[in-house]
Ligand SMILES: Nc1ncnc2c1ncn2[C@@H]1O[C@H](COP(=O)(O)OP(=O)(O)OP(=O)(O)O)[C@@H](O)[C@H]1O
């Protein structure tokens with residue numbers, strides 16, 4: 001496994017591997033998993049998918065300062081390079097790109113990639129500028145790695161929608177592959193930020209996956225369910241926890257992330273075979289967790 005700390009090294013290592021594996025049945029396709037490190041089994045699932053679907057597997061670890069807002073957790077974001085490299089090795093990564101902030105942003109940046117529309121609600125509304133930071137760094141990473149496929153977790157579902165729109169609008173020659181949310185046995189979605197949780201917060205945080213699960217069953221089976229009632233149910237369930245502070249609970253169309261027509265109700269949406277997302281962000285103390293369920297209404301819940 002090669003470790004690249006500069007853009008030039010990353011480009012050289014990847015070009016070398018492409019050259020070596022040329023002509024080997026998809027062997028020189030590059031699969032890419034961008035992360036902010038402190039890797040867990042959610043990241044490992046993306047790396048496995050990348051390994052399966054591409055001859056060359058590239059991982060980046062970069063805590064991107066421009067996607068954090070003022071007062072967010074940039075300084076204390078967890079880091080563990082040694083453990084991350086072990087996990088990467090175990091998952092058959094060929095190249096790890098580990099740039100410094102100085103390497104990625106050496107001078108005053110005059111270019112920002114902004115995706116409109118899909119960034120208006122959910123985390124786009126509660127973290128202003130966040131998706132500009134994500135779209136800008138992912139564009140830079142795509143230009144450095146030149147992947148054929150890039151793998152992203154559905155836990156950050158809005159991020160997937162934003163990046164799919166960006167790639168489509170800007171004719172970037174890369175396929176965005178959404179991968180299912182990996183959860184702990186008790187339902188909590190894996191997240192690097194789970195490390196911040198106290199025992200009590202960790203226990204209370206189970207209300208997120210539990211309320212999403214219950215709502216999914218209701219969306220599938222209850223003919224009287226409407227988006228507003230579903231959101232109210234989930235909100236009530238979360239408010240029952242004395243330490244949960246809701247940032248948002250929303251049900252929107254997916255991947256457009258538009259409000260659903262309350263009048264039409266879910267029965268009509270079901271007829272149209274549309275997909276919806278029930279998404280939430282909730283704070284436990286200073287730790288903000290996100291989770292969601294994406295459902296294709298015609299069929300069984302689709303956990304992309
Ligand atoms: N539980 C999970 N299941 C599947 N993919 C995940 C999971 N958690 C994170 N990912 C994906 O890993 C990639 C890198 O995410 P990131 O490094 O920010 O990890 P994270 O655990 O989401 O961290 P954070 O706590 O900052 O949200 C993203 O595509 C993200 O969606």
Ligand SMILES: CC(C)(CO)[C@@H](O)C(=O)[O-]
Nearest residue numbers: 034035036064134137156
């Ligand atoms: C895609 C990403 C690596 C960009 O910094 C980040 O937003 C993340 O970890 O999901």
Ligand code: BAL
Nearest residue numbers: 036067068130156159
């Ligand atoms: N996985 C999303 C990265 C962030 O919260 O900034």
